[in-house]
Amino acid sequence: MRIGEITPRKARDFVASWPVYARDRGSPLWMNPGELKTLQESNLRGQLELVAAFSPYYREVFRREKVAVGEIHTLQDLERIPVTSKESYLDNPISFLLVVDPPDPLDVTYEITYTSGTTTGAPAPFFNTAYDMFNISLQLRRMAEISWMTPEDTVVNLFPYGSLPHIGFYRTIHFASTVGMKLVNALVGKDAPGFALHRSVDEALGLVELHGASILAGTGRYERRLIMRGEQLGTDLSPVRTLMALGDTVPEGMRDEMRGHLHGAADVFVNNGYILTECQGPFVECCEFGGNHNPAPNIYHIEILDPDTLRPLPDGEVGLLAVTHIDRRGTVLLRYVVGDLAAREGGTCPYCGRSGDRLVVRMGSTYAVRAEEVIRVGGKLVNPEAVRNQLAGVSGMVEYQLVVEKEDPRNAFSPDRLIIRMSVAGRMRQDLEEEVIGRVCEATGIRPKVEFVQSPEIYDPTLALKATRFLDKR
Numbered sequence: 505m506r507i508g509e510i511t512p513r514k515a516r517d518f519v520a521s522w523p524v525y526a527r528d529r530g531s532p533l534w535m536n537p538g539e540l541k542t543l544q545e546s547n548l549r550g551q552l553e554l555v556a557a558f559s560p561y562y563r564e565v566f567r568r569e570k571v572a573v574g575e576i577h578t579l580q581d582l583e584r585i586p587v588t589s590k591e592s593y594l595d596n597p598i599s600f601l602l603v604v605d606p607p608d609p610l611d612v613t614y615e616i617t618y619t620s621g622t623t624t625g626a627p628a629p630f631f632n633t634a635y636d637m638f639n640i641s642l643q644l645r646r647m648a649e650i651s652w653m654t655p656e657d658t659v660v661n662l663f664p665y666g667s668l669p670h671i672g673f674y675r676t677i678h679f680a681s682t683v684g685m686k687l688v689n690a691l692v693g694k695d696a697p698g699f700a701l702h703r704s705v706d707e708a709l710g711l712v713e714l715h716g717a718s719i720l721a722g723t724g725r726y727e728r729r730l731i732m733r734g735e736q737l738g739t740d741l742s743p744v745r746t747l748m749a750l751g752d753t754v755p756e757g758m759r760d761e762m763r764g765h766l767h768g769a770a771d772v773f774v775n776n777g778y779i780l781t782e783c784q785g786p787f788v789e790c791c792e793f794g795g796n797h798n799p800a801p802n803i804y805h806i807e808i809l810d811p812d813t814l815r816p817l818p819d820g821e822v823g824l825l826a827v828t829h830i831d832r833r834g835t836v837l838l839r840y841v842v843g844d845l846a847a848r849e850g851g852t853c854p855y856c857g858r859s860g861d862r863l864v865v866r867m868g869s870t871y872a873v874r875a876e877e878v879i880r881v882g883g884k885l886v887n888p889e890a891v892r893n894q895l896a897g898v899s900g901m902v903e904y905q906l907v908v909e910k911e912d913p914r915n916a917f918s919p920d921r922l923i924i925r926m927s928v929a930g931r932m933r934q935d936l937e938e939e940v941i942g943r944v945c946e947a948t949g950i951r952p953k954v955e956f957v958q959s960p961e962i963y964d965p966t967l968a969l970k971a972t973r974f975l976d977k978r
Contacts, residue, residue: 505652505773505791512857515790518652524683525649532802533646533858537851540859543802545578547830552576554602555836561592561599562838579805582828587814588840594619597628600835610635611833618668619781627668630781631834639831640784643800644675645682650797650858651746651775651788653679653719658686659748660712662722662730664693664965665702672751675785676721688715692726692965705730709739716743724749724776726965728758729902731765741766750777750786752971756869757896759792778863778871782827782840787863787871794855795862796871803831806861807839808848811875814841822847822866824875846872869893881908882920886948888974894943900931901940903962906952909977920978922952927959 519525519534532540555562556573566573569586576584593600604611614634618627632640653659659680663672673689680687690708691701703711709730712720720727727747734741744766754762754776763772777786778796783804787796798804807816808823817823825846829836847866852859863871873888888906895904904926912918924944928936937954944952963971 505775505789507791507794507855510791510794510855512853512855515856515858519649522654524645524655528642528645528649531646533650533797533799533860535859537859540801541579544805544830547802548579548582548805548828549577551830551832551836554604554833555838558602558604559600559836560603561596562836582805582807582839583816585838587809587826588837590841590843593837593840594628597630597835600837601631602833602836604833608635610638613834615674616669617671617674617781617784629835630784632784633833635833636784639800639803640675641678641682643803644679644785647785647788647797647799648679648683650790650799650856651748652773652790653683653685653746655684657683657718657746658688658715658743659719659721660708660715660717661687661689662692662708662720662726663751665689665691666693667696671781671784672723672779675779676748679785685719686715688712688717692722705733706737709734709737712741712744713739718743719746719748720744721748721750723751723965724754724758724762725752725903725963725971728762728765729965731762732902735765735767742769744769744772746773746775748775748777748786748788750779753870753872753892755893755896756793757893757898761897776871778846780827780842782837782842790853790856790858793865793869795849795853795864797853797858798861798863801860803829805830806848806863808846809841811845819849819851820847820864820866825863825872843875844872845875881922881948881950886922886950890947891944892973894947895940898936898939898943900928900936902927902929903959903971904940905962905971905973905975906944907975907977913977922948922950923955924952925955925957925962927957927962 532543552573571585611633613631614637615632616629618629661676663676665673688711690711691703692708693702695702727749759774762774763769766772775789777788779786787798805828807826809826810817811824822845825842825844827840828838846863849862849864867873904924907923909921910918911921933956
């Protein structure tokens with residue numbers, strides 16, 4: 505699906521043609537913007553009442569900052585509440601769990617998923633009640649609707665099956681179930697001692713071919729590796745029509761390269777969704793580069809904040825992404841600063857006609873970048889998205905990683921050095937090295953040193969969900 509190939513009429517006709525979507529008459533995505541805002545502000549007021557009564561963390565914040573919850577009526581009034589840092593949540597995630605007393609039957613804890621990055625290195629739990637899970641199920645069905653999925657599809661789940669539940673693997677199960685499509689869990693990843701469960705890339709490819717999968721769901725990097733291996737083996741991937749490339753950025757060049765390895769299948773929809781634990785599922789595209797739709801604007805409100813003042817920015821400007829929960833019962837976060845730089849647009853999508861927030865492209869051809877990845881090297885600011893866009897789709901490069909370090913690690917005043925580590929297949933190293941140096945110089949103004957390594961030294965999909973593309977060792 506490309507810009508120009510869809511219209512609001514086409515999207516509405518698609519919804520009407522499938523009963524699983526047509527019966528969703530209460531979908532906030534098809535409200536007009538005014539109706540949606542009324543619903544969001546009603547939900548917000550109810551959420552704040554619950555938070556003020558039952559959230560250990562926010563009760564203390566409201567008391568300390570003298571926040572009068574009863575005076576917050578609109579989305580604009582949210583500015584009266586201080587932002588919540590990721591460090592505050594990761595330091596004590598249990599304090600963000602609503603302790604509802606007396607509990608409703610739907611307040612029982614149903615599921616726990618995990619994010620990582622606490623100060624202790626331990627994973628942080630994110631709690632969902634039964635109420636939340638029913639809401640998330642509707643969210644995922646609407647996500648599938650935006651992505652043009654149907655009950656006739658077969659999806660192969662290529663997210664790793666790890667020792668902790670993460671939303672990539674489990675939300676793929678949920679969205680397939682809410683639509684009623686066929687689901688195959690490839691169970692890729694690394695075996696734990698004594699549990700011979702996981703499948704290799706070749707075995708996952710066999711499942712894709714055996715079941716005639718029309719949709720692949722996984723990280724963009726893993727899907728790219730699988731497709732390239734399938735091309736080497738001559739695997740029949742012709743039924744694939746959609747790649748749900750979630751969890752990492754997939755620039756335009758990488759999308760075209762992936763289609764090229766699918767024998768130039770120009771009609772394959774590479775849907776690069778933005779996925780975060782705090783929203784329990786992906787924001788997805790209705791068409792490539794048409795924006796990442798928030799599929800549940802009734803549950804999550806999005807702000808873009810000025811990095812210096814933490815004041816909301818107008819639509820279209822790049823700033824820090826913040827999430828406010830407006831209809832949740834388990835873990836609840838208000839004005840939570842995710843740590844990504846992004847831009848949003850509200851109102852009605854000009855392509856599919858749906859209402860709500862969309863993240864829009866303002867940095868290269870991707871939707872968001874980690875704020876801490878914008879780094880200074882030898883006095884120059886390096887934007888990782890500029891580098892990603894230059895390197896996406898370079899022929900023969902399998903994996904890459906940019907490393908910044910001191911020329912003399914023992915001397916803090918030593919000059920900075922930029923290194924690009926990469927693995928190669930099917931191309932002469934010298935030829936590839938010259939092209940990569942030229943592209944990185946164009947993006948950064950810095951000539952990098954090149955090191956050739958094996959792919960697992962950069963990214964091993966059996967050990968990590970996402971690849972680390974930038975590493976600052978100073």
